[in-house]
Amino acid sequence: MSNDPSFTDEDEWISKSEIKREADKLKKLGVELVGLTNPQIETISMSATLREAIALAKRLKDKREAARRHMNYIGKVLRSEDIESINAGLDKIRNKHIYQAQAQLALEKRREQLIEEGDPAINALVEKNPTLERQKLRQLVRQAKKELEQQKPAKAHQDLLKYLKLHS
Numbered sequence: 001m002s003n004d005p006s007f008t009d010e011d012e013w014i015s016k017s018e019i020k021r022e023a024d025k026l027k028k029l030g031v032e033l034v035g036l037t038n039p040q041i042e043t044i045s046m047s048a049t050l051r052e053a054i055a056l057a058k059r060l061k062d063k064r065e066a067a068r069r070h071m072n073y074i075g076k077v078l079r080s081e082d083i084e085s086i087n088a089g090l091d092k093i094r095n096k097h098i099y100q101a102q103a104q105l106a107l108e109k110r111r112e113q114l115i116e117e118g119d120p121a122i123n124a125l126v127e128k129n130p131t132l133e134r135q136k137l138r139q140l141v142r143q144a145k146k147e148l149e150q151q152k153p154a155k156a157h158q159d160l161l162k163y164l165k166l167h168s
Helices: 016-034 038-042 048-059 064-078 083-094 096-117 119-128 134-150 155-166
Strands: none
Touching: 016 048, 016 064, 016 083, 048 064, 083 096, 096 119, 096 134, 096 155, 119 134, 134 155
C-alpha cells in the first residue's frame, strides 16, 4: 500500500487502462450521438451542454483536428451525464422498426378481434378511445365480415386497419 494519507482501504483502485477504456466507450457513444439526426437527438434526454456540444460537433465535421478535439470534449461532458437514459434513448432509435412491427401486430390483432366479436368489442374499444366513431367502426367491421364470407379481396380489412392506425 501507498503511504499516501488520502488513499484509504475503502477507496476503489482503478487502473489507467480501465480509465482509458471507459473514456473510449464514452467517445464512441459521442460519435454515435453526433451521427444522429436532430429529431432523433431531441428524443433523448440529455443536458443542454451536451446538446450544444453535439450541435457544434456537427458543424466541425470538415475541420479534422478541431473535430477530434471536440469529440474528446464530448466524451468529457458525457462523464457527468446519465448514460443509462442516453443508451435507452439510443436503443429506441436503433430498434425503431421492432417497435413499429409490434404496434402493427397489435393493431392487426385488434382488427381481428373486432371482426370476430362484433358490437361488444366495438363498444369496449370506443369506451377506451372516445375519438373513434362507433358508427364508422360498425360499418367497417360489417364490410370486412361480408368480404370474408364472400371471399372477396380484403379492402374493408385494410380500411379498418387504416382507421384504427389513424386513431390510435
